[in-house]
Amino acid sequence: MTKLHYAQIIVDVPTMQTNQPYTYVVPESMIESVRPGMRVDVPFGHRHVMGFVVGLRATTELETNKLRHIKNLLDLTPVLNTELLNLSAYLAQETFAFRISVLQTMLPNALKASYERILKIIDDVDEDVRDRIFKGLDEIVYQPRELNVRDIATLTKLRREHKIEVSVNVTNRSKIKTQLAYQFNGDIAFLEDERQDLRPTAKKQVELLMFIMGHLEEVWVKKTLQEIISVSDAILNQGVEKKWLSKKKVEQLRDPFSMTDIIPTTALTLNEEQQNALNHIVASFDAQQYQPFLLEGITGSGKTEVYLQAAQHVFNQGKTVLFLVPEIALTPQMVRRVKSRFGAQTAVLHSGLSDGERYDEWRRIERGDVKIVVGARSAVFAPLNNIGLIIVDEEHETTYKQTDNPRYNARDVALWRGEYYQIPVVLGSATPSLESRARAQRGVYELLRLTQRAGGAKLPVVDVIDMKATLADGPETNFSEQLKNKLQERLNRGEQSVLMLNRRGFSSFVMCRDCGFVPRDPNCNLAMTLHMDSHTLKCHYCGHEEPIPIICANCGSNRIRYYGTGTEKVEAELATLLPEARVIRMDQDTTRKKGSMDKMLQKFGDHKADILLGTQMIAKGLDFPEVTLVGVLNADTSLGLPDFHASERTFQLLTQVSGRAGRAKKAGEVLVQTFNPQHYAIVYAKKHDYEGFYKQEMAVRHAGNYAPYYYTVQIQASHIMENETAKQMIQIARWLRSRVDDKVIILGPSPKPIAKLRNRYYFQIILKFKHRHEMDVLLTELQNRAQKSKNGLQLMIDREPVSFM
Numbered sequence: 001m002t003k004l005h006y007a008q009i010i011v012d013v014p015t016m017q018t019n020q021p022y023t024y025v026v027p028e029s030m031i032e033s034v035r036p037g038m039r040v041d042v043p044f045g046h047r048h049v050m051g052f053v054v055g056l057r058a059t060t061e062l063e064t065n066k067l068r069h070i071k072n073l074l075d076l077t078p079v080l081n082t083e084l085l086n087l088s089a090y091l092a093q094e095t096f097a098f099r100i101s102v103l104q105t106m107l108p109n110a111l112k113a114s115y116e117r118i119l120k121i122i123d124d125v126d127e128d129v130r131d132r133i134f135k136g137l138d139e140i141v142y143q144p145r146e147l148n149v150r151d152i153a154t155l156t157k158l159r160r161e162h163k164i165e166v167s168v169n170v171t172n173r174s175k176i177k178t179q180l181a182y183q184f185n186g187d188i189a190f191l192e193d194e195r196q197d198l199r200p201t202a203k204k205q206v207e208l209l210m211f212i213m214g215h216l217e218e219v220w221v222k223k224t225l226q227e228i229i230s231v232s233d234a235i236l237n238q239g240v241e242k243k244w245l246s247k248k249k250v251e252q253l254r255d256p257f258s259m260t261d262i263i264p265t266t267a268l269t270l271n272e273e274q275q276n277a278l279n280h281i282v283a284s285f286d287a288q289q290y291q292p293f294l295l296e297g298i299t300g301s302g303k304t305e306v307y308l309q310a311a312q313h314v315f316n317q318g319k320t321v322l323f324l325v326p327e328i329a330l331t332p333q334m335v336r337r338v339k340s341r342f343g344a345q346t347a348v349l350h351s352g353l354s355d356g357e358r359y360d361e362w363r364r365i366e367r368g369d370v371k372i373v374v375g376a377r378s379a380v381f382a383p384l385n386n387i388g389l390i391i392v393d394e395e396h397e398t399t400y401k402q403t404d405n406p407r408y409n410a411r412d413v414a415l416w417r418g419e420y421y422q423i424p425v426v427l428g429s430a431t432p433s434l435e436s437r438a439r440a441q442r443g444v445y446e447l448l449r450l451t452q453r454a455g456g457a458k459l460p461v462v463d464v465i466d467m468k469a470t471l472a473d474g475p476e477t478n479f480s481e482q483l484k485n486k487l488q489e490r491l492n493r494g495e496q497s498v499l500m501l502n503r504r505g506f507s508s509f510v511m512c513r514d515c516g517f518v519p520r521d522p523n524c525n526l527a528m529t530l531h532m533d534s535h536t537l538k539c540h541y542c543g544h545e546e547p548i549p550i551i552c553a554n555c556g557s558n559r560i561r562y563y564g565t566g567t568e569k570v571e572a573e574l575a576t577l578l579p580e581a582r583v584i585r586m587d588q589d590t591t592r593k594k595g596s597m598d599k600m601l602q603k604f605g606d607h608k609a610d611i612l613l614g615t616q617m618i619a620k621g622l623d624f625p626e627v628t629l630v631g632v633l634n635a636d637t638s639l640g641l642p643d644f645h646a647s648e649r650t651f652q653l654l655t656q657v658s659g660r661a662g663r664a665k666k667a668g669e670v671l672v673q674t675f676n677p678q679h680y681a682i683v684y685a686k687k688h689d690y691e692g693f694y695k696q697e698m699a700v701r702h703a704g705n706y707a708p709y710y711y712t713v714q715i716q717a718s719h720i721m722e723n724e725t726a727k728q729m730i731q732i733a734r735w736l737r738s739r740v741d742d743k744v745i746i747l748g749p750s751p752k753p754i755a756k757l758r759n760r761y762y763f764q765i766i767l768k769f770k771h772r773h774e775m776d777v778l779l780t781e782l783q784n785r786a787q788k789s790k791n792g793l794q795l796m797i798d799r800e801p802v803s804f805m
């Protein structure tokens with residue numbers, strides 16, 4: 001075998017200049033140990049830094065006597081596999097991020113610096129190793145800097161032979177929970193002799209011995225063992241004395257999503273549409289072909305059942321499944337369903353996990369102990385090998401996009417991994433993103449549709465209430481007469497209701513209370529944002545600015561107001577309107593504490609409350625059979641978003657929240673309060689007509705040169721001086737304009753809706769263009785220049801931003 005003497009290393013120095021692999025010499029003593037995906041300690045400039053080995057070579061064109069040497073290995077086994085290393089290169093380019101940042105993002109926190117790592121002997125090792133490296137102990141803290149290269153090589157080898165184990169000490173030692181277990185003897189002849197010697201009356205001892213002989217060398221947790229064969233502690237202790245088995249401490253993995261009340265389920269008989277969808281997915285898996293599917297199925301059409309049965313097929317062929325959901329905390333019922341089908345072979349990764357819990361799950365996945373990983377955005381980097389199917393549920397959700405560096409979209413990463421493994425990727429939604437639906441139109445994705453509710457339930461009737469009428473002849477209120485009456489009705493019948501208040505977000509806008517008119521800017525046709533400091537309305541795409549109108553441009557009324565309200569205010573009003581109703585308020589304030597959301601949902605599910613009042617977060621994935629009324633208090637807030645996605649988000653939200661009503665036997669009803677009852681997003685949502693909405697919205701996007709007809713990049717910059725930000729951004733815009741042809745649309749610079757944040761001033765430029773990568777070179781150059789200049793400007797580039805706030 002040729003010796004791989006040169007390592008390509010990405011160093012932990014996140015700058016543009018160092019954003020490339022450096023070549024280092026692998027010392028002879030490390031050649032057997034080093035592998036791509038391991039972290040190393042290398043000299044860099046005048047210091048030592050951490051680096052990732054991304055490749056190994058036998059030769060190099062560089063002058064070898066000038067190359068520096070790897071100082072030490074920081075891992076005994078790779079923390080990233082080849083696939084993920086490749087993915088990091090692609091993502092760095094795609095997101096205008098440094099490769100080191102992407103690599104770090106892929107790892108659980110516990111594997112990042114500062115955490116202690118523990119080496120534990122788990123099998124026979126040489127006395128010399130035990131004495132010299134382990135100082136006679138079973139366990140030591142791994143300090144690469146204190147070990148010489150030869151010792152590390154020895155440890156790498158032992159690790160590969162499973163004679164030692166590496167674990168991470170996340171907070172302190174006592175946090176690692178252990179439990180008592182027994183290791184059975186493996187010497188069948190000895191055990192046979194022992195059995196001959198036993199008196200037949202020693203029934204319990206015989207039982208234990210027989211069990212051991214049936215499970216030679218296995219390790220059994222004491223509790224489990226005593227559940228299966230009811231032997232007392234005394235019997236077990238006698239067994240230990242006689243060397244039938246030996247005591248052992250094993251690590252008890254913390255189960256982050258322990259759901260004790262999970263009842264196993266089996267596959268349902270699919271209806272024709274479900275079966276058809278499943279057949280296509282399975283066929284693509286069997287053909288070992290990359291194929292993205294768009295599973296467009298109305299709420300309650302049984303998409304989940306299709307996912308689960310596709311997953312089962314994949315397991316049967318010995319492969320694994322990656323299952324992404326928008327946000328685990330909001331979809332506990334989805335996790336429950338996966339767990340009840342696949343049990344302990346499910347790993348759940350979500351943002352509520354502590355570093356230690358997350359690391360435990362990560363290790364189970366890496367060891368191959370799980371078949372399916374369910375998780376939110378960052379779970380897309382789960383170290384699964386052998387993936388056979390990737391599912392992205394609610395693919396239109398913006399939570400798949402990371403808003404910090406690196407700004408990746410998990411949906412795109414899923415597609416990349418799917419192509420790498422040549423497998424099907426299923427994107428599912430009742431309201432697909434326009435981008436995905438358009439790709440299905442062009443045949444890039446295969447479209448699979450579920451048009452009926454499974455299990456026979458009916459879609460709820462949606463009524464739209466015109467709030468202009470309510471407010472015309474009454475005081476300011478959040479409740480129309482109709483909604484009040486329907487709520488009362490539910491109370492009388494002992495049924496439950498869900499009320500959704502569209503959260504305002506960061507930006508606000510004005511709306512005419514008499515006609516629902518929202519002032520839009522003449523260039524971009526977007527709702528303008530209220531800026532109280534300058535008393536103006538601004539379009540922050542193109543920078544257009546005008547005074548706040550005193551009378552409505554549409555109807556001449558003078559009741560043009562700032563629009564928005566909070567959940568607390570609504571809760572108070574509800575208390576006066578329906579004093580006997582038991583209300584649960586669910587918003588960012590009340591759900592901040594870990595686990596509180598699950599508790600609230602549990603409480604509502606147990607019918608210990610009549611009304612669940614919440615923000616958008618309640619629209620997602622909840623499934624309560626007793627809910628027969630869903631009320632949307634203010635559909636207009638999302639229509640007033642200063643973003644070209646405003647109509648799409650409104651349609652999605654209304655569809656999703658309507659899906660919460662009448663999930664089971666009892667028919668459901670939905671009331672939508674709005675000042676704009678004629679808006680097409682509301683009209684199509686009322687009719688449950690995604691396809692109709694899609695067609696009309698595509699025309700609107702086409703007319704406005706928006707996605708999916710154009711690609712969008714947002715350039716954002718901030719500085720502590722407002723005029724400095726503006727000045728720099730004007731220069732950048734000018735520079736860009738001088739370098740592109742006039743087919744590229746450049747909007748701005750303009751101040752962001754939240755213009756000032758943490759003492760910095762934010763401006764943005766928006767680029768729209770036709771070919772996905774046509775701006776890459778220019779944008780990379782821009783980032784390069786921004787890095788080099790020392791003027792205090794912070795610049796970020798965001799491809800396909802999901803929010804323009």
Ligand code: ADP
Nearest residue numbers: 268269270271299300301302303304305454455
């Ligand atoms: P979706 O994920 O598309 O919103 P779900 O998977 O939640 O839909 O299905 C809605 C309901 O219909 C669930 O209660 C589910 O158990 C039930 N269901 C799904 N498929 C079938 C089927 N083939 N036969 C009977 N009931 C089904």
Ligand code: ZN
Nearest residue numbers: 521524539542
């Ligand atoms: Zn504009």
